[in-house]
Every structure is written in structure tokens, then in C-alpha cells.
Amino acid sequence: MPQIAQLAATYSSQIFWMLLTFGFVFFVIGLGMVPKVQSTVDARDKKIADDLDAAKASSAAADALEADWRAKENAARSDAQARLAAAKADAAKDREARLAAADAAIGEKLAAAEAQIEAGRGKALGEIEAVAAEAATDIVRRLAGAEVSSDAALQAVKAVI
Amino acid sequence: MHQFTIEPMFGTDHWAIGGYNIAFTNSAMWMVLAAVVIWAFVALGMKRQLVPGRWQMAVETMTGFIDNLLSANVGPEGKKFVPYVFSLFMFILCANLLGLLPLGVIGSHAFTFTSHFTATGVLAILSFSIVLIVGFARHGFHFFSLFVPHGTPGWLLWLIPVIELVSFLVRPFSLGLRLFVAMMAGHILLEVLSSFVINSANAGPGWGLMIGVPSFLLMIGISALELLVAVIQAYVFALLTSLYINDAVNLH
Numbered sequence: 001m002p003q004i005a006q007l008a009a010t011y012s013s014q015i016f017w018m019l020l021t022f023g024f025v026f027f028v029i030g031l032g033m034v035p036k037v038q039s040t041v042d043a044r045d046k047k048i049a050d051d052l053d054a055a056k057a058s059s060a061a062a063d064a065l066e067a068d069w070r071a072k073e074n075a076a077r078s079d080a081q082a083r084l085a086a087a088k089a090d091a092a093k094d095r096e097a098r099l100a101a102a103d104a105a106i107g108e109k110l111a112a113a114e115a116q117i118e119a120g121r122g123k124a125l126g127e128i129e130a131v132a133a134e135a136a137t138d139i140v141r142r143l144a145g146a147e148v149s150s151d152a153a154l155q156a157v158k159a160v161i
Numbered sequence: 162m163h164q165f166t167i168e169p170m171f172g173t174d175h176w177a178i179g180g181y182n183i184a185f186t187n188s189a190m191w192m193v194l195a196a197v198v199i200w201a202f203v204a205l206g207m208k209r210q211l212v213p214g215r216w217q218m219a220v221e222t223m224t225g226f227i228d229n230l231l232s233a234n235v236g237p238e239g240k241k242f243v244p245y246v247f248s249l250f251m252f253i254l255c256a257n258l259l260g261l262l263p264l265g266v267i268g269s270h271a272f273t274f275t276s277h278f279t280a281t282g283v284l285a286i287l288s289f290s291i292v293l294i295v296g297f298a299r300h301g302f303h304f305f306s307l308f309v310p311h312g313t314p315g316w317l318l319w320l321i322p323v324i325e326l327v328s329f330l331v332r333p334f335s336l337g338l339r340l341f342v343a344m345m346a347g348h349i350l351l352e353v354l355s356s357f358v359i360n361s362a363n364a365g366p367g368w369g370l371m372i373g374v375p376s377f378l379l380m381i382g383i384s385a386l387e388l389l390v391a392v393i394q395a396y397v398f399a400l401l402t403s404l405y406i407n408d409a410v411n412l413h
Contacts, residue, residue, distance in 0.1 A: 002165040003277050003345070010167045010188075012181035014279035017189035021196045022284065025252050029196075030244030033203045037224050038243065040209045040217075047211065 125161075132157040164348060165276055188274045195255040195274075202251075223251065227399065234403040238410050242403070245291065249284060250399035256280075257344060257391030261384070275394075276344040278337055285337030288402045292332075296409035307412055336401055343394045347387045354380045 133153040140148045169184035176183050206213075206220025213221060227247045231239030253275060260273025274280045296304040308325040309318070354376045361372035 002162055002167060003279070003341070006167050007279065009182070010184075010186065011279045013169075013176075013184045013186055014167070014188060014274075014277060015283055016178070016181070016183040017185070017192050018274075018280050018283040021189070021192035022248065022252055022287070025196050025199055026245060026248040029200055029203050029251075030248035033207060034224055034244050034247050036207060036209065037203065037220055038228065041221050041225060044211055044213075 129154060129157050129161065132161070164270060164272070164352065165345070167277070187272045188277065188280065191256065191259060191272045191274050192280070195252055195259055198255050198259065199248075199251045223247070230399060231403050231406075234400070235407045235410055239403065239406070242291075242406055246399050246403055246406075249288070249402060250395050253284070253340065253398050254392060254395035257395060258388070260344065260348070261387055261391060273344050273348060275340055276348060278341040281337040281340045282333075284340075284398070285333040288336060288398075288405065289333040291402075292405045292409045295406065296412075299410065300412060304409070304412070307408055332401075332405060336398065340394050340398055343390055347383070347390055350383060351380060351387065354383065 133150060133156075136157055137148050137150060137153045140146055140153070167186045167188050169186050170190060171185060173185040174182070176185065203220055206217040208214065208217055210217060224243065224247060227250060228240070228243055231242055231246060235242065256273065256275045260271050260275065262271045264271045296307070300306075308322040308329065310321065310325065313321045357376040358369075358373045358380070361376070362369035
């Protein structure tokens with residue numbers, strides 16, 4: 001086994017070169033380069049975490065904005081609906097009032113027309129009575145030769161009609 | 162056993178510091194190679210883009226893996242140890258995987274320096290030293306309370322700390338030996354099976370078909386297993402180191 005057979009002759013060289021090469025690896029690579037690699041990794045991790053945080057914050061802001069907009073829209077919608085309802089109510093009231101006014105005017109006209117008709121009829125009736133009484137007086141005079149007063153004839157006609 | 166032999170290269174066998182030989186061996190060359198591979202791997206993933214490319218993603222996956230390992234086992238204070246555990250894990254992983262390169266097909270052969278306990282021992286002692294330094298720096302002599310687990314009955318106080326102390330002191334050995342044994346065992350197994358293939362084929366076509374072909378099929382499977390072992394041993398080393406660091410930082 002060369003490890004033991006050559007021990008006395010080679011141990012110093014082995015230890016020397018081992019310390020030298022491992023020293024190079026430790027001081028140049030381990031202490032010099034590895035921290036830089038790690039700082040790169042840490043910087044990347046930090047950047048990713050920061051970006052994620054920023055994205056989360058933006059998302060939250062967008063959500064808040066959307067909620068805000070929704071609330072505003074809801075308010076506008078309900079406001080519009082209220083206005084619509086008020087306008088409708090106004091219109092209905094207005095229409096009712098106009099209808100009532102028109103109704104009243106029509107009623108008045110109707111009543112006036114009815115009264116006119118009534119008056120016309122009364123007058124016509126009076127004229128018919130007068131004509132009938134005159135005719136009756138005439139008929140009585142011609143048939144019976146009796147003279148009937150116009151008042152009596154009028155009474156008799158009124159009783160018949 | 163030739164594959165574990167350490168040979169000085171480029172005529173550097175006389176290099177020495179204070180009488181200690183520091184020849185640039187094939188083992189040292191593969192250590193340098195592993196270091197260069199890790200450096201290239203990480204350097205190519207250092208574009209530091211916000212949206213990573215494939216290579217950057219791979220490097221960040223590795224550092225993230227070690228980061229998770231430490232934060233799971235040590236907690237938030239484990240972040241400080243990411244450079245060390247990352248270096249440890251990548252160095253062992255590259256050494257194990259580079260040692261498995263099929264360079265035999267081009268006439269060379271790979272060397273797995275993690276199959277030498279002189280190499281793994283250095284890493285184990287480093288990990289153990291870090292545990293000791295961190296433990297005593299953070300808790301002072303209170304660190305010794307590590308040897309008295311919660312709920313120890315009073316009449317066992319003469320025994321439990323001794324057992325805990327022994328298990329604590331064994332850690333560097335188990336850490337270093339586990340890696341060395343696992344890597345060496347895998348390579349020896351492949352070597353034994355390949356010698357079956359060669360020797361049986363040399364003995365005749367019948368033997369070759371009867372022993373060589375099944376051995377070769379087994380070698381294919383075990384090569385896949387070795388790739389898994391290479392990763393798992395690196396992971397185990399990093400995991401145990403992080404558990405020991407947890408002991409030092411949080412005292413159970």
C-alpha cells in the first residue's frame with residue numbers, strides 16, 4: 001500500500017501541497033468569489049420579493065380603485081333611478097292635474113250644454129203647449145162653437161201632455 | 162497498487178523547505194488541477210446576471226446547496242462558514258471525480274489524492290481545528306459542557322464525559338479515514354475486476370467469456386456506483402463538518 005509505504009518520504013510534500021492548493025481554493029474561491037455569487041443570489045431574491053410586493057400593492061390599489069368606482073357607479077345609478085322616479089311622479093301629478101282641469105272644463109261645458117238643452121226643451125215645450133192650446137181652442141170653437149179661454153185650454157193641454 | 166504511487170514530477174524531487182521535502186508530485190499536480198477546475202467552474206458562473214445563464218445557475222445551485230446545508234444544521238450563524246464548507250465540498254468532489262477520469266484510454270492515468278490519508282488528514286485536521294477554535298472562542302471553558310449532554314444522570318457523570326471526550330477526539334480520524342478508505346476501496350475494486358478481465362482473457366476465450374465478460378459488466382455498474390460514492394463522500398465530509406461546527410456554535 002503506497003499510502004503507508006511512501007508515508008515517510010511523501011508526507012511533507014503531501015501536506016505542503018494540500019495546504020497550498022486548499023488554501024488557494026479557500027481564500028481565492030471560498031472567500032473571494034463565493035460571497036459575490038451569494039450576494040448575486042440574495043440581490044435576485046430581494047428583487048423578486050420586492051417585485052412581488054409591488055405587484056401585490058398594485059393589485060390591492062387596483063382592487064380599491066375598482067371598489068371605489070363600483071360604489072360611485074352604484075351611487076350614480078341609484079341617483080339616476082331616484083331622479084327618474086321623481087320625474088315620473090312629477091309627470092304623473094302634472095298629468096292628473098291637467099286631467100282634472102280638463103275634466104272640470106268638460107263638465108262645465110257639459111252642464112252648460114245640458115242647461116241650454118233643458119232650456120231649449122222647456123221653451124219648445126212651452127211653445128208646443130201654447131200651439132196645442134191655441135189649436136185646442138180653435139178645434140173647440142169650430143166643433144162646439146164654444147169659446148174656451150186660452151187659460152183653460154192651456155190647463156187642459158198641460159193635463160193631457 | 163501502482164495507481165496510488167506518488168511520484169515526483171518534472172525533476173522536483175529535491176525541493177525542500179527546512180529539510181522537509183516538498184517535491185511537486187503527481188498528487189500535487191492533481192490537487193492543483195482540482196483547484197483550477199473549481200476556480201474555472203466558479204469564475205465562469207460569476208457574470209452576476211439578474212437572470213442567470215446555465216453555468217451561473219449551476220454555480221448558484223452549488224453555493225445554495227452548501228448554504229442550505231449550513232442553515233439547516235447550524236442555523237442563521239452557519240452563513241459565516243459557507244466559504245469554508247463550500248471550498249471543502251468542492252475540493253473533495255473535484256478530487257474524487259477527477260480521480261475517476263478514464264485517462265487510461267489515452268495512456269495516462271488519473272490520480273485520486275483523496276485516496277491518501279496524508280491528504281484527507283489535512284482536511285480533517287483543518288475541520289477539527291476550526292471546531293476547536295470556534296468552540297473555545299465562543300464559549301471559553303464552557304465549551305467542555307459539550308461532553309456532558311443534557312439529561313445525564315448524576316451517578317453517570319464519571320463515565321459519560323469520558324465517552325463523549327473519546328468520541329469527540331475520534332472525529333478527525335473518522336473524518337479523514339472515511340474518505341480515504343471509501344475512495345481507495347472503490348479504486349481497488351475496479352482494479353481487481355479489471356485484472357479479472359485481463360487475466361481471464363489471457364487464459365483463453367472460454368475463460369474470457371465466462372469470467373471476463375461478467376466482470377466487465379460488473380465494472381460498468383461499479384463505475385456508476387463510484388461516481389455516486391465520489392459525490393456522497395464529499396457530501397458526507399461537508400455534512401459532518403457542518404454538524405461539528407454546529408456543536409461548536411450551539412453546544413448541542
